[in-house]
Amino acid sequence: MEVSKPSVCYAVGTLREGGFLTTDEKHYLHLTELGQNVAEKIYERHCFFTKHFISIGVDPETAEADAYRIEHDISAETYEQLKESITKE
Known part of the structure; x- marks a missing residue:
């Protein structure tokens, strides 16, 4: 997808802080109800x-x-x- 790892980490952090997603112990991403x-x-x-x-x-x-x-x-x-x-x- 031609996206750098730091960009992905920043985006995931922003989405997590906004309450749109969570991560589990295996670092899988899960949308919250708000995120969905x-x-x-x-x-x-x-x-x-x-x-x-x-x-x-x-x-x-x-x-x-x-x-x-x-x-x-x-x-x-x-x-x-x-x-x-x-x-x-």
Whole structure:
């Protein structure tokens, strides 16, 4: 995945401190209920954007990459309004 070990350790530490995951004695990662909920919301956004970008003619690979960038940064309010306006059409 071309990610350095220090980057992974930092990310895991941040997620653990935020209450999104735990690690067991074998260092396996486990999402907490909060982590699972957040992951599901982000995945929903990803699928939504990917699907709609492809439907307007964006190459699937580009659609995936763009959805990845947007899914984390868009506010909940804007996402919900956008989703509502698109599903009304």
